[in-house]
Amino acid sequence: MRARVVWRLSCLSMLSLSTLSGCAVSPLSQRAATFSTAASATVVKMQSAYQLVETTYEEAAMASLVNQFDMKGFDPASIQPFIPAADMKARTELMSALQQYATLLAEVSGSSEVTELDKESEALGTNLEAMAKDAPLTALAKNANMESGVASAAVDALGRVLIEKRTAKELPSILESAQKPIDTICTLLGQDIGTPEGTGLRNELRDKYVELIADQRTYILANEAKMSPDEKRTEIGKLPQLVTAEKQGDATLEQTQKALQQLAATNDVLTQTKKDKDAPAFRALVTQMVAQGQQLGAVYAAASAASAKKQ
Amino acid sequence: MATDPAIPTTIPTTKAAAQALLDKLYAANPITLGDSEAISDAVAEVNVILTQLNQEDIASRTGAMQAVAADLKDPVKKLGELKDQLTQVASRVKTLGDIAKDIDSVIGGCKSVFGI
Numbered sequence: 001m002r003a004r005v006v007w008r009l010s011c012l013s014m015l016s017l018s019t020l021s022g023c024a025v026s027p028l029s030q031r032a033a034t035f036s037t038a039a040s041a042t043v044v045k046m047q048s049a050y051q052l053v054e055t056t057y058e059e060a061a062m063a064s065l066v067n068q069f070d071m072k073g074f075d076p077a078s079i080q081p082f083i084p085a086a087d088m089k090a091r092t093e094l095m096s097a098l099q100q101y102a103t104l105l106a107e108v109s110g111s112s113e114v115t116e117l118d119k120e121s122e123a124l125g126t127n128l129e130a131m132a133k134d135a136p137l138t139a140l141a142k143n144a145n146m147e148s149g150v151a152s153a154a155v156d157a158l159g160r161v162l163i164e165k166r167t168a169k170e171l172p173s174i175l176e177s178a179q180k181p182i183d184t185i186c187t188l189l190g191q192d193i194g195t196p197e198g199t200g201l202r203n204e205l206r207d208k209y210v211e212l213i214a215d216q217r218t219y220i221l222a223n224e225a226k227m228s229p230d231e232k233r234t235e236i237g238k239l240p241q242l243v244t245a246e247k248q249g250d251a252t253l254e255q256t257q258k259a260l261q262q263l264a265a266t267n268d269v270l271t272q273t274k275k276d277k278d279a280p281a282f283r284a285l286v287t288q289m290v291a292q293g294q295q296l297g298a299v300y301a302a303a304s305a306a307s308a309k310k311q
Numbered sequence: 312m313a314t315d316p317a318i319p320t321t322i323p324t325t326k327a328a329a330q331a332l333l334d335k336l337y338a339a340n341p342i343t344l345g346d347s348e349a350i351s352d353a354v355a356e357v358n359v360i361l362t363q364l365n366q367e368d369i370a371s372r373t374g375a376m377q378a379v380a381a382d383l384k385d386p387v388k389k390l391g392e393l394k395d396q397l398t399q400v401a402s403r404v405k406t407l408g409d410i411a412k413d414i415d416s417v418i419g420g421c422k423s424v425f426g427i
Contacts, residue, residue, distance in 0.1 A: 210337045215351055222348075
């Protein structure tokens with residue numbers, strides 16, 4: 001008799017548990033959590049990628065300044081970062097916003113504990129609302145050939161999404177509200193990266209390396225008579241290193257650009273499948289997004305290793 | 312008979328001419344100090360011109376032309392001064408081709424667009 005009661009209670013509790021877990025983790029929540037993890041990892045790599053391109057460029061520019069000392073002296077004003085601090089801040093904040101959006105999705109889909117996330121979201125949302133009126137965002141939009149009003153509206157809208165208090169049942173409305181701003185921000189950052197032959201950061205990076213390579217060749221020819229064979233060998237060896245650094249910097253930016261496109265496309269499909277139980281299109285895209293993130297990680301690691309080797 | 316490249320009359324075409332000139336200078340492989348110096352100097356000036364044109368191009372898309380004409384005067388003048396020297400370099404470095412015409416195209420574009 002007692003055994004039968006225990007068995008019945010066990011069945012009941014198992015049923016309750018499965019019902020509860022079924023309610024707590026809907027298919028959409030599961031997908032949002034998967035997207036959140038992939039998006040978070042990708043954005044971290046993007047931030048590192050920008051930093052690496054900047055560091056590599058600065059190292060090359062410093063070496064060039066040292067080489068030119070005998071011919072041109074030293075002008076402190078010539079020490080310029082590849083991306084000025086204020087312009088970089090605009091890009092960093094937009095990437096932080098993408099990161100916080102991913103965190104918000106994890107929070108409302110129940111895969112992350114609600115701790116200080118609300119406060120972080122609120123603070124970042126407020127920053128974004130302020131940033132929507134800032135000059136660096138306008139400059140970034142212009143560089144990306146985008147109407148500054150469009151960029152400003154997207155940043156402001158995402159800021160509002162992050163500020164509002166959210167619960168799990170609001171996940172579909174969060175996705176809907178954030179879809180367009182996320183698309184616009186990813187497009188903005190992607191167009192800002194540009195192409196090597198045309199516009200944007202990739203073009204600027206290429207042209208700057210052309211100058212560094214020309215200067216290094218002139219330095220060798222101007223000083224070769226005074227160099228030992230080993231010194232000459234070292235200086236000549238820097239020429240292919242500069243070519244490699246430029247190619248790796250460009251590849252890092254290109255992969256970042258592709259990762260941004262993938263993030264936006266996956267977020268679009270996630271939003272479109274909010275009522276679906278199964279979403280094969282989303283699964284395919286999120287798999288591609290993870291692969292894209294890994295590819296960016298690999299390009300970043302190669303560029304990082306090359307940079308460390310030079311030091 | 313090759314025809315002279317038309318002088319650009321807009322910012323994008325002037326920018327394209329400057330980018331083409333920079334690419335040509337990059338492809339050159341000088342082996343003497345004098346030639347290398349001339350190419351390095353020209354690369355630096357074309358890069359300054361490109362930076363100014365980029366800023367102006369960005370500003371013009373929003374209808375707010377900046378006063379970059381003053382900033383362009385110096386690099387345009389220096390590039391002009393390098394023309395004879397680079398023409399001589401081109402007699403030894405064949406990839407430079409008719410570099411004088413390319414330089415004229417960039418200088419002419421800057422002058423026609425900004426009235427320098």
